[in-house]
Amino acid sequence: MKKIIAFFVISSILFSACEREQLDFEGPALQDLFGEFGILEDLSVSQSEVDFGTGEMVHFEASFTKSLDWVIEITGQNSGAVKQITGFSNAIDATNSSWPGDATILPIFGQEPCSVVLSFTAEEETQNASLSITSVKSNVGYLISDFEDGFNQEWNQFAQSGANMSFGIRDEFQSGQGNFYFDMGGEVPWDWLIGLLDIPASAYGETTFPLTGSADDLYFNVMIYKPDSIINELILFQFREDEDLDGFHSSQSEDMYSIEISNQNLEPGWQLISIPYSETLSLVNGAPAPANGNSIHDPDKIHMISVLMLADPNSGYSRTAMDYMIFTTNGPLRP
Amino acid sequence: MYRLSFKIGLLFFMLFNLASEDCNAQIEINKRTWLSGYARSILAFDNFTNTAFSTDSLTAKKLNSGHTLVDLEANIQPNKNLFIHGSVRIRNDHGGFWNSGVTFDVRNLYIRGVAADAVRFQLGDVQYKLTPYTFFNDHQEFYDYMPEIFREQTELIHQDLFFDNENTWRQQGFTTDFGFSFKNILEEINVNAFALRLRPSFAAPAERLFMGGHIDLIQSKNFSGQINYVNTFDWEGTRDPGAALDVYNNPVLTAGAILSFDINNFLLKLETEAGRSFERKVFTADSLETRDFFVDASLSGEIKNWKVKLNFRDVGPDFRSAAAQTRRISFNESNRPNAFSEVAVNDSVGSLVPRSLSIFDMMREGQLYNSALQQNLMITRPEYNNIDPFGSATPNRRMISANFIRIRGDKNWDVNLGVGIGNEIRGQGTTEKRAFTEINLDADYLLEIEDSKLLNSINFNLKGWIQNTTRSGSNEFEQVDLQSTMASAGVRFNLPSGFNLNTAYMLFNSKGNETITERSALGEIRNYTPVTIDHNEQLIGIGLGYDFTTRNTIDFYYNRAVNTLSTEEDYQIDNFTLLFKMKF
Numbered sequence: 001m002k003k004i005i006a007f008f009v010i011s012s013i014l015f016s017a018c019e020r021e022q023l024d025f026e027g028p029a030l031q032d033l034f035g036e037f038g039i040l041e042d043l044s045v046s047q048s049e050v051d052f053g054t055g056e057m058v059h060f061e062a063s064f065t066k067s068l069d070w071v072i073e074i075t076g077q078n079s080g081a082v083k084q085i086t087g088f089s090n091a092i093d094a095t096n097s098s099w100p101g102d103a104t105i106l107p108i109f110g111q112e113p114c115s116v117v118l119s120f121t122a123e124e125e126t127q128n129a130s131l132s133i134t135s136v137k138s139n140v141g142y143l144i145s146d147f148e149d150g151f152n153q154e155w156n157q158f159a160q161s162g163a164n165m166s167f168g169i170r171d172e173f174q175s176g177q178g179n180f181y182f183d184m185g186g187e188v189p190w191d192w193l194i195g196l197l198d199i200p201a202s203a204y205g206e207t208t209f210p211l212t213g214s215a216d217d218l219y220f221n222v223m224i225y226k227p228d229s230i231i232n233e234l235i236l237f238q239f240r241e242d243e244d245l246d247g248f249h250s251s252q253s254e255d256m257y258s259i260e261i262s263n264q265n266l267e268p269g270w271q272l273i274s275i276p277y278s279e280t281l282s283l284v285n286g287a288p289a290p291a292n293g294n295s296i297h298d299p300d301k302i303h304m305i306s307v308l309m310l311a312d313p314n315s316g317y318s319r320t321a322m323d324y325m326i327f328t329t330n331g332p333l334r335p
Numbered sequence: 336m337y338r339l340s341f342k343i344g345l346l347f348f349m350l351f352n353l354a355s356e357d358c359n360a361q362i363e364i365n366k367r368t369w370l371s372g373y374a375r376s377i378l379a380f381d382n383f384t385n386t387a388f389s390t391d392s393l394t395a396k397k398l399n400s401g402h403t404l405v406d407l408e409a410n411i412q413p414n415k416n417l418f419i420h421g422s423v424r425i426r427n428d429h430g431g432f433w434n435s436g437v438t439f440d441v442r443n444l445y446i447r448g449v450a451a452d453a454v455r456f457q458l459g460d461v462q463y464k465l466t467p468y469t470f471f472n473d474h475q476e477f478y479d480y481m482p483e484i485f486r487e488q489t490e491l492i493h494q495d496l497f498f499d500n501e502n503t504w505r506q507q508g509f510t511t512d513f514g515f516s517f518k519n520i521l522e523e524i525n526v527n528a529f530a531l532r533l534r535p536s537f538a539a540p541a542e543r544l545f546m547g548g549h550i551d552l553i554q555s556k557n558f559s560g561q562i563n564y565v566n567t568f569d570w571e572g573t574r575d576p577g578a579a580l581d582v583y584n585n586p587v588l589t590a591g592a593i594l595s596f597d598i599n600n601f602l603l604k605l606e607t608e609a610g611r612s613f614e615r616k617v618f619t620a621d622s623l624e625t626r627d628f629f630v631d632a633s634l635s636g637e638i639k640n641w642k643v644k645l646n647f648r649d650v651g652p653d654f655r656s657a658a659a660q661t662r663r664i665s666f667n668e669s670n671r672p673n674a675f676s677e678v679a680v681n682d683s684v685g686s687l688v689p690r691s692l693s694i695f696d697m698m699r700e701g702q703l704y705n706s707a708l709q710q711n712l713m714i715t716r717p718e719y720n721n722i723d724p725f726g727s728a729t730p731n732r733r734m735i736s737a738n739f740i741r742i743r744g745d746k747n748w749d750v751n752l753g754v755g756i757g758n759e760i761r762g763q764g765t766t767e768k769r770a771f772t773e774i775n776l777d778a779d780y781l782l783e784i785e786d787s788k789l790l791n792s793i794n795f796n797l798k799g800w801i802q803n804t805t806r807s808g809s810n811e812f813e814q815v816d817l818q819s820t821m822a823s824a825g826v827r828f829n830l831p832s833g834f835n836l837n838t839a840y841m842l843f844n845s846k847g848n849e850t851i852t853e854r855s856a857l858g859e860i861r862n863y864t865p866v867t868i869d870h871n872e873q874l875i876g877i878g879l880g881y882d883f884t885t886r887n888t889i890d891f892y893y894n895r896a897v898n899t900l901s902t903e904e905d906y907q908i909d910n911f912t913l914l915f916k917m918k919f
Contacts, residue, residue: 020627020651023761026731027852027860030764034812034865 032067032090039064043072043118043127046094052101052109053135059094062118062127066090069121072097076133078112080174081105092118101137102334106223106270108177108324109133139335141221141328142211144199144305148178154203159195162188164317167195167309176223176270176323177335184235184309185319192234192310194318199305207247208301212329215278215297220259221333222273225321226266232315235261235307235322239280242303243293249303255293258283270323274332299327361919367412372422373494375916376403378429379699383675387905393679393687400674401429406442417448454513461510462503463529465549466608468629468650469563469587470658472504473726475704476719477694480777480798482825482839484876485698488892488912492701504658505706506531506545525551533567533708540581541574543567545658545708557596563589563610567657567708582617583710587656589629602637614655616710616857623857627651631727642740652731652761655858658708659728664692665713670703672696680903691904694843694872695896711858718819718845718868721804722755722771731759734771748780763852764863767808769815775800794827804849817847817868837878845870873897887917 589610
């Protein structure tokens, strides 16, 4: 009998040590799926003025009777820049709505007043607020050009003498960032090339661009504008490496990697193109081909960047624009 | 082709001869080799009436099907310590002329023996179980409460899928058992162990194994203890490196005790089992780990033919034991009956919609059943069983039940009346918990008729259950109120000369509302679907049978299923079945 009692005592001790995970309930809340929607706390902004340039962030606050999909859309009143923050919750706070000043839809936000609209996927209710940007977000990276300071005389530009040619820095429409962009347009019935821009490292007082050597970590970013009616543009970015660091690029014995952006890759308006340098390709006439040098992506040996605006000579007028060309490390640009 | 036909012909010749004699005996080839087996032939004719859509011209109204099959079992005993069993099934679907409907399957193959006169082992196909919380094959819904005439027809499926009344699962692998006897402290220690292969690695995922064992510690006739351990796991390294990540691990450890005392013919017995589970699932980029425990304790008192049993069980919401919680039937959308698989509905174009699975389909369609252990909780139907759809191991239940049992013994009647109440341990989507009540009854009475040339005896049985599920809440969407009732009555007239007449009526009704949970690939609840249930099924059965021997019978059944599963699925199926079966 003593052994039996001992068994039950030991068993009781063992199983009294068992604990369950203490959850209020399993699965998503029924209230969130089937409950009635109501706003418990109206939308508010953590600060009415925000200085993104010093690293400040702004966040929004609101709460509801149920969890649901919500969207906060911030629109720059001057630039038209748009930032969208989305979530699924019954409360909006700093954990899910902090905004460092970046844009979802280009252009980049400027120093401007912004409207804020909170809307819901499954409800018609909307809430409004406003804020003012006192300084814009600064981006970390190696800026090739934002075209705000005019044409760098060390750059080389060539434009065909076609019809309706516009090749250079302009401010005719809203730029991707700041006020100016580089316009590339015209009609050249005898050649694919409409114009090109060579940007050598020497324009910045360097033999090669001062970039990281890790091709996986380095991102090339550029804002591209596609006009509504244009469907024939082809933009080619070429990165010529000086592998032997002799101050020159030899097309016979050194690598040149490219990014080709065609109409199929673009939507009307401004958009950001970001690509790791390791994913740039060696191309011949648009087709992948073996590189002529060591076949290793060496971003720290980029000697010159060339931008070629191309279009089928039989396809008529073509046009695009670019802005804010910048290299970033460890991730693409968050403009 | 000729050779195949000749073999089939030879088999039927043998069977016919066996049927005409008393076939309790197996066919002995020599002292160490003999043949045994099972054979049946079935013909079924169905007529479908679309009650909801009387002008339905799209649904096929008539159906007939049938087959003949023979399981030919070779039994070889090369020596006193070894036994080899092999079984081949030859099946010919009626209408499959010129062997086009003939299939040959190796159905059963194992070797068993005793090593060193002490260690028993079996290798190959095995039937195995441990406890209801570790490795157990619970009966499907309604089976325990069906009148005999419907159970007889359901047992054809059980025969095909190796489901038995011992609740074992049919698996493949290795089992062993051995024991020790002692003079002091303990009388015996018995050990069972197994290693089963659940999923071969021919396909991309890793090989899945299921291993475990059971140790029985018998201290005396009054006290014994047990330890059970099972583990379902994927053998990493066998997975195709290019395959999507799908890893599973589910160890379960339980311990139990049985304490019994006989006090002046009053037998008092306490049975307990408690244990813990751990489950780890990795599926592509997601993973989930859960831990939980259960406790099950029963106290019973028995005197003469009467027994009272009280049970308490607490099974945690995250308690997972794949081999105990796998169901025989999954009620997922794709698991549909073959017969009249689509029915026309009375909409503007007379669309054909898939027919839902019903009790009548569960009684006769084997392809609806699952025979493999499943890692996720399978889909259930709350109207059919909302309290313990995964058997005793149903997670998230805290139940107390009492059974009042009259054991037949040498009398002509027995009764088992049970009542239970309980609730969820953790709410689903709300802090409110479902509350459950159930009542069940199983009563049999044998009326023996003496001095009658027309009738030997009559068996009466009355079975049924009521389940009620409620959940309160301040919001309407939290509230649940579902009541399901099942009742059946059967009468079997045992006539002289081996004839019998069997009749039964079974009614199932469910009405109310519930919230069906939908789970992700990892098993987490991800959504709910509120449903309103107004469901009615009736089964009528009449059977005339003749027993050549206890192992050799021929039966003619008439079944009628009248189902109102929804406004669209309101129909009647009339079925005539001729069934010949024998064991030899």
